Amino acid sequence: MSIDDEQVADKAASTRPPNWWLRAYDRLRSTVFIVYNHATKHTGVGLICSVAYFDPGNWGTDLQSGSQFGYKLLFVVLVSGLIAVYLQVLASRLGCVTGLDLASHCRVLLHSRPKHTLLWRWLVLYPLYALAEVAIVATDLAELLGSAIAICLLFPWIPLYAGVLLTGADVLILLAVRNPxxxxxxxxxxxxxxxxxxxxxxxxxIIISKAGVHWGEAFDGFVPSKALVSSEGLYNAIGILGATVMPHSLFLGSAFATQEREKPADPTDGAESLSTTKGSGGKEFDDSDGAASIASLPSPEAPARRAWYRRWSMRGIRERAVRAAKVWFRVVRTVPRDAEVKSHAEWENHSLAFVRTHLNHGIVDMTVSLLGIAVVINALLLILASAVFYYGFGQTGNTSPATLFDAYNLLESTLGKAVATLFALALLASGQSSSIIATLAGQTVSEGFLHWHVSPVVRRLLTRCLGLIPSVAVAASLGRAGVSTLLVVSQVVLSIVLPFMVFPLVHLTSSARFMSVRKPAQGVADGAQEVEGAGGVDAERGEMVDFSNGRFMTYLGWFIWLVIVLANGYAIVTLAMGED
Structure with a gap:
């Protein structure tokens, strides 16, 4: 090599980026791609599930606690949010790994037991389904009342019972979109x-920015205080816990986790289409039979071949309306009897590629949404009640618990009409979004427990009618005080039902029998290592990867279940003794 060539090589080497810069650039590019991929394909389920954690029932509980104890119960809001994250992550993992939602797991586990089959069905399975339906109705009752209160606050000339009737308008949203x-x-x-x-x-x-919050004292509320051990403080803390953790969201989160949001990286890994489900005897059936989406009616091919004038004639409109009505009001089995899975041994879980593609994204989406949105909104509600009611009375506290009507009236008198209107608008958005989510959760429950498909429209009408009867009666006879009391009663019902839903969730996710995934033929040795919280790989057979909870997570799950049971027991005893 000549001297000139050596000089050129030295100059090129001196201008070449160092290795650390290349590694940093590659790492940054990889991180940006992961974040972009997560935001575009995996964001959404966490937002949907987070809606359940700031429904109007939470509003009433947070306002009551903040008006009586100030910022001291913010610690309970944080702990309740962490418990909600834990349970929702378990539900998400259950659906992602197994391909079945929580309700379907309960049916497979209890419907066709080899011994005492009828006893298991009628003493365990069907009562569990009934409790789940009670939770759905109680949830919808809270959303109905919250939305009705918001409508009456925004339009004072509308009677309260009329506001209750107007809340059914959100069924139009279910008509506008395909079945989620x-x-x-x-x-x-x-x-x-x-x-x-x-x-x-x-x-x-915006409301909090106008309320004059003492932020130093507010952040101190996230530290445990002696107010928690008082009888009234403990009762309100239990109310926050019961109103925050919602049983219907566990069913819905597990159902959404079964959906394919991104194609697995390795198509040869045995991934199967989510539109077909493997039943007993190796048969496959389309689980969308009889569950045609509303927006896909009529069939896209038929109208394309029909002249536009015939399509929009009176006859064409009538034919499409009849076909749509048949689908809306049709009740069909989601699973043929000859293809129904009798036990978990006949069920094939999702492929390892599917789990590796979806599990971490689902956990991150759920955690960020609940901590970043649900916990924040609940904390803001309690902070608002503390600033306006508790500290607004010279730090002596409000002698009576605040209701949604009280909050609106006080905001209007102290901060102005605009701030009070924002409060009512936020309450209306919370009630309507939560109500739609409750309808979908009810659909998941009925399809999973009974294998009967009902369109979201019919499901909405049935659930709303069950909630309308007591709501209209109470609103017409007792007025605002009765509606506020009924809102509290709905949260008590949810608290009682919650332990019965958490028990099968912890049991299923803690067992390798249900949470194991078969390895592909090529043998992916590092599959489980890339997933947070996954169990170990079966080293002896090398055929299955265990994604069940570890020992610590299992003990934590049973501890949370025990805390919920004891808290609900204390609340029931306190109510029975007539204490407030």
């Missing part, structure tokens, strides 16, 4: 829910 539980994600539905969620968050942020 049909097997594939529905971005339009997720966008509608996201808009409602951010309306609540933005309105609360």
């Amino acid at each position: 539980l049909d097997g594939k994600p529905v971005m339009l539905f997720e966008l509608i829910i996201a808009i409602l969620v951010f309306i609540v968050l933005i309105c609360m942020a």
